[in-house]
Structures are given as C-alpha cells and as structure tokens.
Amino acid sequence: MMHLKETELCLGLPGGGGHNQEEPLKITGKRGFSETTHLKLNFVQPNESSSSSSDVSKDTTTTLYVKSPPAKAQVVGWPPVRNHRKNVIGGKRKTEEARLVKVSMDGAPYLRKVDLKMYKSYQQLSDALANMFCSFTTGNDGRQGMMTELMKESRLMDLLNSSEYVPSYEDKDGDWMLVGDVPWQMFVDSCKRLRIMKGSDAIGLAPRAMEKCRNS
C-alpha cells in the first residue's frame, strides 16, 4: 500500500509554511493529465509499473531512483509545459491511455468521439452525450430541431423509456447492444462505437443483450 501512496498526486504546500511533505498525500482527482501519473510510475519500485518491462529497464528505473535526491511527489501542472507539447514531443503519442469511441446519432450532422475513460458511470456519459448533441443548430432541418429539444430536456438514459431514440453500442464481437445493460467497466472494455439510434430500429436489441449476459 505504501507504493500506492507514492503514486498519488499531491498539491502540498511548500516546506516553509509549516506543512511538510509527510502530510497525507491526497489524490487530486482526474484532470485528464494521466501522463503525469504515468510518468510518476517510473519513479517508484519497478513492480508498480503496469507495462511489462525487461530486466534491463527495471534496473535503470531503480538506479535512477536511487541516484537522484528523494523524488518529490509529482505535482499537477508542473513544470508549466502545455499538455499539447508533452504529448507530441519525441514522436510519442500517449493515446494508449484514452479509450476513444465514435459516437453517431441518427440524423445528426456531426460525428463525435468520446474518451470513455473520462467517465465513471452511465450517468456521466449520458450527461456528456446530451451536451454534445445538444449543441447542433436548430437550423433548416426541423427534425434536427426536435432532436435538440429532446436532448435538452431529458437525460439520454431516460430515452430508453421513450420510443424515440435509444443509445446503443457495438461491442467487441460486432454485436449491437443496448447501453446500460452491463456493469460500467465491462461496457468500457467492450464498447467499440456508440450509436444513438431511432427507437424503431432498436427493437431487436434487448433479447440479445440479455442472452449475452446469461452466457458470459
């Protein structure tokens, strides 16, 4: 558990203020700076690192840790380098952390992408989707306008109860399932893309979803 503590982010005050580095470290919560956490893992015992590494790199990590003065807890936003730069420099792209899926809505002019790792529950996802698809112009297409109204007034999940629009997703096996049937984490792991479809198209989905749950 000690190892875990060392990976937590800390916004502790500097030493002179009476607080010291031994103050209970707190998790500051996700800000999308998963890179910071990722980098931090390199400073602690090698067995904390989630990626499989060779013995050589493990040794390097330990050596680095021992040589340099006691590593200060990594702090959010320090050093002040924009995230954009951190991601792109050296050709490394840290996209392996994100869980991007496409979201389409029947009749909507725009396709979106969401990072499922940014949400912790169906409710959060539903809020985010509602916001996203809410912002379409109520322009020439009257049908779009109606959809926008729907998005504004009700949660996406509530639409399950209405016959109008239904959120569905394509899973690893290529099957289209109803959103909300499986535990959140299972959904995140298996979802390949999202589609908010018209209710009439979704009728065939429910039984198969239940079958899958029974079989898994």
Add this chain to the structure above:
Amino acid sequence: MTDDRSEMSEDDAGDGTAARSRNSAAGDYFIPYPDQVLENVLENVLVFLKSRRDRNAVSLVCKSWYRAEAYTRSDVFIGNCYAVAPRRVTQRFRRVRSVTIKGRPRFADFGLVPRDWGAHFSPWVSTMAIAYRSLEKIHLKRMSVTDDDLAVIAHSFPTFKELILVCCEGFGTSGLAVVVSDCRRLRVLELIEDDVSDDEVDWISCFPVDIPTNLESLTFDCVESPINFDSLEKLVARSPFLKKLRLNRYISIAQLYRLIIRAPQLTHLGTGSFSPPEQQQQQQQQQNDNNRDSDFVSAFAACRGIVCLSGFREISPEYLPAIVPVCANLTSLNLSYANIDAEQLKPVIRHCHKLQVFWVLDSICDEGLQAVGATCKDLRELRVFPIDATENAEVPVSDVGLLAISLGCRKLRSILYFCQQMTNAAVIAMSKNCPDLVVFRLCIIDRYRPDHVTGEPMDEGFGAIVKNCKKLTRLAVSGLLTDRAFSYIGQYGKLVRTLSVAFNGESDIGLKYILEGCTNLQKLEIRDSPFGDSALWSGLHHFYNMRFVWMSSCRVTRQGCTNVARQLPRLVVEVFRGDGVEGGERGDFVDTLYMYRSLDGPRADAPHYVNIL
C-alpha cells in the same frame, strides 16, 4: 508563433471608470453647431488612431470626444471576457471590424482549471451577430468555442475575413467545415494550439472548389486528424495569395515537397511531420535517397521568400539539412517539436545569421546553445523547452547555455528557458549583457533549487534582472527564493505588468513587496507559495487596476477573500478547487482564488463548484 506576445494590457471597452466625462466649456460661448463641427473633424482624425492606450485617453476628454472615439474605434480588445458584458461593448462601439477576446486564465494551460470553468464564446457571437454585421476579424485566446458558434460566424458576417483561434477548445472539424465552406471572403484561418475534436469530417475539401480562394494564411498544425491530401494540394494550387501555410503532422515530407513546389511564394511554412510516411521508411531507405534529398533541397531553394519556418513534428533528422537554402533569410525558426542534438543542429544554425526568433528543445544541449550564440547575433526571442518535462530528469541545458546566449545575443528581448539547475552568476551576466530584455521567464524545473554552485538562493540573479533590464515588463521566477528576491522586484520592477510565481517565497512580506512596489502590475499568477490573507490585503489599492489575480495552493483563507470582496464591490472574487470538487477549499485554505474587476457584476455562467464571494 503568437504565444503570449506582451501586448498593451490597458483595458479599453470595459473600463467604466474611464467613461466618466468632464463637462466641456463650450456652453460659455455661442458658436453655431460647435459640437458637430468638432465631432466631424475629430472623427476624421481619430480614424487614424490605432493605439488602444491613446484611444482610451481620447475617450476621457469629454462627452463629445467619447462619442467620436466610440464611433471610430474599429478594433476592440477585451483582455478578460468576464470584465464586461457583450452588450455593453456593442452598445458603446457601433462600427467594429475586428474583435479580440481572451478568456481562461493562463494556468488553465497546465491543468489547474477544470474543463467547464467558462469563457464561452457563444454569448459574444450571438450579440455580435446582430450588432456587427460588418465584422471581419475574430481573434480568440483560451475561449470555449462550439461548432455552433463557428456556424454563427459563417452565417452572420458576410464580409468575414480572418479567424484566429489560440488555445481554444470545444469545436471540431465539423465546425471548421462550415467556416471554410460558407465564409466566402476568408483570407486567414489560423488554428494555434487548439484542441480540435476529430469528427471525421473532411473539412479541407469544403473550401469552394473550382474557383481561386482569397486565402493568405492557413494554419492547422494543431489539428490531430488526417487531412485529405488531394484536396489540400488542389487548394494550394488555387490559392494564389497564400503566403502562410502551416501543416499538421499527418503531412509527410514527400507531400510537403509536392505542396511547396506549387507555392514558391510562401513566406511562412509549417512543415508538418518532416519525415517519410512509415511504410516508406522501411522499404525505400536505400533507394533514391540521394535523388530525393537533392529534390528537397532544390524545392526549398525555390522558395526564396520563406522567412519563418516551423513544424518538424516528427522529424527524421537526416532531412534537416534540406532547409539550408532558406536559412540565410530566416527570421524565425521553430524547432520546438524536433528532437535533435547539437551535431544535427549546427550545420543548419550556422547559416541563420538573420534569425530573430528561435524556439527549440533542450535536446540540443548547452553545446547547441553555444552554436546559436555564435551565429545568431540578431536574436530577439529565444524559447528552450524541455523534452522531458519531469523533475529530476537529466536536462542537458543549464547556466552554461544561458551564459553563451547572453554573450552572443546582445539584442535579446525575450527569453523562456527551462532547465534543472542555474546559477546566479549566469542570470546576472544575462542581465548585464542583454539590457534590452522585456520578457524574462526562467523555469528551474527542480523546485526550490538554489544556485547549484554556491548553494545560495536565486535572489541575486532575479534581482539583477529587474535592476538592470530597465524595459522589463514580464517576469517569471523559479528556484529557491526568499523575501529578498521579492523586495528587489517590488523596488525595481516598476514596469513589470505580468508576474508569475511558483513554489517560491518565504512569507507574506514577499507578496506585499510586489503589490506595493509594482505599480504597473496587471496580471499576477501565483501558485504553491506561502502568501496569505494579510499579503492579499495589502493589494487593495491596486486590484481595480489589474486584469486579474490568480493564487492557487497558497495560504489565503475564505474569510480573507471575503474581506477583499467586501471592500471592493466591483471585484469579482472566484474561489474554486482546481479539481472541480465543490467547496473551494482544501483544508484551511482556499485552493484557487481568481479575481478580476468587472463592470457587469459576477458572471451568470459559473459552474456549480465555483463560489463567487
């Protein structure tokens, strides 16, 4: 590269205190229609007045001059989008061609502000859509812009010409598609360090086809999605006025070549990835390498006009020498995404005699900086970014590189320098060798680090900077600093408008020195420093003159902030937690304090976790 140019920070449109008018003495005489004649004359003169500061002064003379100035102001600059409501701006300035608005505080760039904090462009664009039918230019920094907003721009301003978005987010390629297809007069589209969502819309193909465009500048190097190269090539071919083209990393060097041979008139070029596409790297490494190199070299040689070069997003360093033909004319070179070492830099930099702006990664080491100092005698701006932005990393630039730059580049005006260790001696030397410094930003990544040779705090170094660089307006400090450093800044930093402090200082007196001494201070951003309520209180006389104050992870309490808010009713005092959790406090202290004066009271769009005191 327009990041953080030190602009005139005087407020304008929103300055209600400037709106008070003095009665003219015209009522003492009787001259037929005196005001009208005067106003007409004045308007004709004022049209030529561009400087914001001068315009503000003009508007204070009397009501008549206030009106004339408002009537003739065509460029409006809003330094803080919450300082004034959109309607107040559109009601005062009726004939506006160009609008510049800045939103989020700068520390948002480093993750210290939750995503949905605010700075929405929507209320601005919907107000302007009605009031400013002749609007031609919109320039936004750190604003939330939606695809809908972009659609409003495209459909509300028939003569719209220039869209510049810096550090913005909230929109995607869908919105871009609407802008490029419907803004028929578009001349400038610059997307700089924005977060553009990939809606899988082929926006490049949405420019009107089969007719020449008016495009003079197209910048999309921050767009992280593939581009339809065929459309892009055709677009460049039918854009005879195109001078500035900045590509994203999805454009390979072979594609770059095809573009620049079609556009030899380019003056500003962002090269894209500057490497071959991956398949080619494996297959054709040996084949035709010589031929290809000479092709690239001659392509660049044909672009006689290039003065500004950037990009190199995924550079294959062996291709770098291809740019040598244009080096002699280069005034600006941005290699800050290029992981190259000193040996790879030297053959190129030694030709860059005219270079004035240079952005680079610390991978070039002190040795690379020495080469820069040896050649670039005209250098005005240098930025050295860390390739590995973690503490205790091996950062290969240090006081040695800084000294070399100060010795070689005497005309230096602006520097941003990341390092792990520094000495007072090197900073003092720079203060003496480069007296023209206007911007000095030193970031010693290893926090609380003293002079690594003497073990002293970095007080004397920064003290020398404020003392010797008499034109200094922007300063960022780092390393181990005591109250003494701040006493120097307060004593000598009379022109300083922007000050950034992080993990520095000993006690409240440090901040008191600043607030009492820096009479021109406009923007103050402090994080993780031991400044508390009594220090904050000492700035009461000055807060109305500032654009904003930011203090995060310091020692101010809710009560202290409330006291300030009570004393200064026009000041909006926001308290929130950087992680978006309710409450605003972390332990006994406020997590983040962000305050700014506003003519129109607290904003209505604050999210639930922001407390406005």
